[in-house]
Amino acid sequence: MRIRYASGCGGIAAVASDAGAVFIDTAVLMYAGGAPHPLQDPCRDLLELLEQGVLRGVTSAEVVQEILHRFQFSGDPGVGERMARVALDLFAPVLPLTHAVMTRGVGLVATYPSLTARDAVHVATCIEEGVTMIVSPDRGFDDVAEIRRVDPAVAVLSLTGGGTPGGSSDRS
DSSP: OEEEEOTTSTTOOEEEETTOOEEEOHHHHHHHHSSOOTTHHHHHHHHHHHHHTSSOEEOBHHHHHHHHHHHHHTTOHHHHHHHHHHHHHHTSSOBOOOHHHHHHHHHHHHHOTTSOHHHHHHHHHHHHHTOOEEEOSOGGGGGOTTOEEEOHHHHHHHHHTTOOTTSOOOOO
């Protein structure tokens, strides 16, 4: 099976095969499980496609930490705990945060000064694990030569031929 992301959608052309996986950014999980947002449905649909095995995705311990931190800081740690458990179950085992990842992340911050520290850790994880694509609405990844970013809505539309698992195709 080969999954192709349409090159006409956001200018991103990417191919994933059975041998590869895409990294799922924190934002995908947060939009899927958070408050209503225009990206909530595409992110939920993407997680459903991952659960169905249509797409192979990975995420990291740093993503789980970000979820827990965000909701603990906002005063709703129960939501964070539930969201973190979903991530741990869907992506078991999550990719580890290692010395090699952190060392590479430090170098990425120097190479890409506009990249946040957390995003540098995500990119470093991808590089260390041989993952070349990240699904994220965060355009900050677009300047990083080592990976390709695919927007969640573009990924869902491409994988479903224009529709979504729930049957809705309205992505405005």
